[in-house]
Amino acid sequence: MATEAAPMDEKAKRMRDLLSSFYTPDPSISTPTSSISTSFDNINGPSFDADQYMDLMIKKSNLDVLLQRHVQMAAEIKNLDTDLQMLVYENYNKFISATDTIKRMKSNIFGMEGNMDQLLHKIMSVQSRSDGVNTSLFEKREHIEKLHRTRNLLRKVQFIYDLPARLQKCIKSEAYGDAVRFYTGAMPILKVYGDTSFKDCRRASEEAIETIIKNLQTKLFSDSESIQARAEAAVLLKQLDVPVDSLKDKLLEKLEQSLDGLQINPDEASKLAEHNVSSKDEESNNQGPAKIHEDAVRGFSEAMRAYREIFPDSEERLFKLARALTTTHFENMELYIRKRVSAADFLGIFRIIWEDVVLMDEVLPEAALSDLSAEAAQVTLKQFVARTFSHLQQDISDTLLKFDINQKEVVDGEVLKVVLEASGKAVLQGTTDIFQEFRQLLDENTGIFVKMNDLLIDWIQKGFQDFFRSLESHFLVLSGKTSSSNETEGLVEGKSSEKIHAGLILVLAQLSVVIEQKVIPRIAEEITASFSGGNSQAFIPGELCRVFHAASEKLLQHYIDTRTQKISNVLRKRFKTPNWVKHKEPREVHMYVDMLLQQLEEVGKEVKQILPQGTFRKHKRSDSNGSNTTTSSRSTTLHSDKMARSNSQRARSQLFETHLAKLFKQKVEIFTKVEFTQESVVTTTVKLCLKSLQEYVRLQTFNRSGFQQIQLDIQFLKAPLKETVEDEAAIDFLLDEVIVAASERCLDVTPLEPPILDKLIQAKLAKSKEHNNNNNKTTVSS
C-alpha cells in the first residue's frame, strides 16, 4: 500500500510542477544549470527531446518495458488533458463574474452631484448672517469695556486713600500680615505717584508701616512670644526690606550668652550630684538641679529650633554653638571624673548630657552632634575606665602601706593576717565593685552606650588586663625587688627597699596567690558571663594567672632572701669578730644561736599568719629521702657507738664516719622549690641559713675550743630546728655538714664529751626559759 501511495504522490507532484511551469513565463531561467545529459531523459525538463528519449528507451529497454511505458504515458497524457480543460473553465468563470461587478458600480455613481451643490448654498448664507450680528454689537461692547477700566482705576485710588486707615486697623488688631500685604501691594503706585497726588496718603501709610516694623521687632526679640509668631515677624520684616542680618546677629549673640549660662550648669550639676553622694537622703535635691538643667537645655534647644526656622541661613553658627556646648559638657565631665566618681554618678551626668545632645540633635540633625558627642564620650569613657582602675590600684596599695606604718609599732599580733585579709578583700571587692559599675555602664540603654557597647567591653577587658599587669609590677616595686628603671632613682630605691618590711613582701606574695587563684578566675567568669558576645580577647586570664604565679613565686623567694639575708648578717658578724684560732673553751651556747632562733621564730610567726598550713607532708620528697633518713639514723647510731671509744680515736673515726656517711647519702636536695605552705617557707629559710653557716665555717680555721663551740651550738640548734621544720633529713644533713666543715677546718679535732654537751645545753635551755619573755620583748631584731 505504501509502495502504491508513493508513486501516486509522485505523480500528483509532477503534475503540479508541470502546471506551474505552464504558467511561469520563462521556465528556462529557473533551471539554468541543468546538464544536457540529464535534460534529455527528463521528460518534465524544458529541454526534453522526444526523439532522443525515444532512442534511449528503445536502446535500453525490452519490449515489455516499452509497452508498459507506453501505457503509462498514454494515461499521463490523458490526465494532463483533463486537468487543462478544468483550468480553462475555472478561469472563464472568474472573468464573467468580474464584468458583472463593474457594471453594477457604474449605475450607483449617478445622482450624487446634485446633493453636494445644495450643501454649499446653505453654508454661505449662515456666514453672511453672523457678520451682520457682529457689526451691529461692536459699539456697545467697546463702551462697556471703557466703563469697566475706569471703574478699576477708581477702585485702586480708593484703596490707596484707604490704606493708612486700613493699616491702623491692622495694627490695632495686630494683623501685621495683612498690613504688610496691603502695603507691599500699594507700594508701586505710591512710589510712582507718591510725590504728587497721594502725598498725604503715602506719609500716613509710611508712618503706619514704621510702627508696624517697630512692633514686629519687639515681637521678634521678646522671648515670651511663641516661636511661630516670632518667625512670622521675622518673615514680615524681611518682606518689608528691613535689614534682618543685623537683627540676626544680635539674636545669635544673645543665644551665645545664654549658652554661657548653660556651660556653667553641668559643672554645678556635677557638684550637686557629688553633694548628693554624701547625703543620699536628699534625693529631691539632686533632682532639682537636674531638672533645672534639663529645662535650660530644653529652652536652649527650642530657641535654636526657632532661630533655625527664622534664619535658615544661620545654621552654621548654630552648629558651632551646639558643638561648643557639647564639647564643654564633656570637658566638664572630664574635670569631674578626675575626682573619684561612682559609676552611678558618672552615669547620671552622662545621661543628662546625652539627653541634652539628643535634644539638640533633634533640632540640628545636620550638625552631627551625636557623632561629635560619641567621640567625646568615647574619650571620657575610656578615661573613666582607666581612672577607675588606677583608683583601685591606689586603694590596694594604700591598704598595704597603711599597714606598713602600723607594722613598725606592732611586731607581734595578727597584723600581717589582718592586712592580708584586708588587702585581699580590697582586691576582690574592688574588682567586683568595678565590675558591677561597668555592668551598670553596660546596662545603660542610652543610645550612645548602645553604640559603644562593643568598644566599652573591649576597654573593660583591656582595662582589667592592664590593671592586673600594673598591679603585679606595683607589687614588685613595693617589695623592692625591682628597683625602678629610672637610674637616678635606682640608688634611692635600693635604700628604701631595705626599709620595706619582710612581712610586707610575704603579704604581697600571698596576695598574688589570692589574685591568681580567686580574683582572676572570678573576673574571667564574670567577663565571659556578661560579654559572651564579645569576640575580642583583650582579657587573657591564663596569661595573667601565669604572671601572678610567677610574681608570687618571685615574691616568696624574695621574702626568703630578705629573711636569710638578715640571718646571714648575724652569722657574718659572729664569724668575723672572734679569732677562732685562739678561741676559749666553750662555756655556753653562743648568743648568735638565740638570734638565729629568734629570727626564725619571727619568720614562723609571719608565715603562720599569712600562708596556709601544708595539709600533708610532701610525700615526693620523703620518698626520695627515705634512704637518707635511714642512713642518717645509721650515722647517729654509729655516733652513739663511738661514744665508748677514746677521744682521739673517736675524733678521727668520726671524721671518717661522716665522710663515709656522706658517700652513702644521696645528694640531699637542699634547694627545693618553695611552696606556699608555712612549712615549706620555714624549711627553705632554715636550709639556706644552715648552708650559709656551713660556708662561713669553711672560711675559718678553728682550734679545738672553736670547734667545740661550733659543735655545741649546732647540737643546741638541732632540737628547735627539727621542731619547726618539715624536712628533718635535710636539716640533719646540713647540721652534720656544718660540723664536718668545722672539723675539716679545725687544727685539733676533739669533740666535746656528750655529758658536757648535754649539761651545757640544759643550762642554756634553763636560761632561755628564764629569759624567754624578756628575750622576746627586749631584743630588737637587727
Next chain:
Amino acid sequence: MQGGSSGIGYGLKYQARCISDVKADTDHTSFLTGTLSLKEENEVHLLRLSSGGSELVCEGLFSHPNEIWDLASCPFDQRIFSTVFSTGESFGAAIWQIPEPYGQSNSSTLDCVASLDAHVGKINCVLWCPSGKSDKLISMDEQNLVLWSLDSSKKSAEVVSKESAGMRHSLSGGAWNPHDVNSVAATSESSIQFWDLRTMKNVNSIERAHVRNVDYNTKREHILVTADDESGIHIWDLRKAKAPVQELPGHTHWTWAVRCNPEYEELILSVGTDSAVNLWFASASSEKQASERSAEASRQRVNPLLNSYTDYEDSVYGLAWSSREPWFFASLSYDGRVLN
C-alpha cells in the same frame, strides 16, 4: 667543657678552693690548682687538657708548704705563679716558680721566687698586672693594698707603694682593669672601690653590700661584673655606676665567683655554693649593640641562663676560663673535683 657535653673530670686529693688559667702557656690549655688542707701536705697541680680535648692530664704535682687560699698564674711566664696561703693562724703570700723541667716525680719542690711579706692581717688575693709584660703585682689584705714590683731574675720583690683602705672597709678581693693598667677594683664589705695605682687613692666606688667577686669584661671597656650574696650577678657600666645595667638571678645560694669570657663578651660564668656552675648570656645591653642584635637579645633576655652544670656535689669556689681556647672553662669544687 665544650658546648653542652658533659665535663671532663679530674680529682684532687684534698679540698681546694682556687683554680687559675695559665695564660702564658700558649701551646696548651693549662690550669693551676692548689689544695686547701689543714692537716695534710698541700699540693699544687698543673693540669693540662690533652690535645684531643678529651682528657685532663696532671702535668706536674708540686708540694706547697701551706694551705692555699688563692692562686694566680703569671701572665707572661708560664712557670711563675703566686699563692696566698695560711698556716692556720697567719697568712702569707709568695711567688713561686715551677722547676725546669717539670718533674713527673711526686711532690717535686717549688722554687720560691719571692715572698710578699708586707702584710699583717688576712691576705685575700694577689693580682697580676694583666697587660702581659709588666712585672707589677698587687696583693690585698683586709685593710691594705700593696703594689709590688717583681724582679724574677733577682728573685726579689719590692714594695712600690702601699695604701691602707682603712679599718672600716675590709677588702675581700679584687680585679685589675684590663683596659687601664692603673686601675684596680677591690671588693669590700659595703662597696666596690676603684683604686688609681699612680696615686694609690680610692677614686670611685659603687655602693653594694657583700660583693663576693668581681671581674672586668676584657672585651668591652667600662663593663664590670660582680657576684654577691644577696641577688646574684650584677653587670655594671662604670660610667653609670649608680645602678646596675643588668641583673641576673645568680644561684640559689651564694654566688661565689663570676668570670667573663675572654673572647665572647656576652658570656658570663658563675659558680655558687649551691654546687652549680651557671653559664649566662648577658646580652650586652649597651646601646651600640642593641640595634643590631635586638632580635637575638630580646630572645636571650627572656632566659639569660644558657646552661647550668650541676655535676658537683659540694660548693663550687674555683672558676677559670681558658684564655687560649675560650670555649673551655675549668671549675673547682670544694671536695677537690675539677671539671672542664
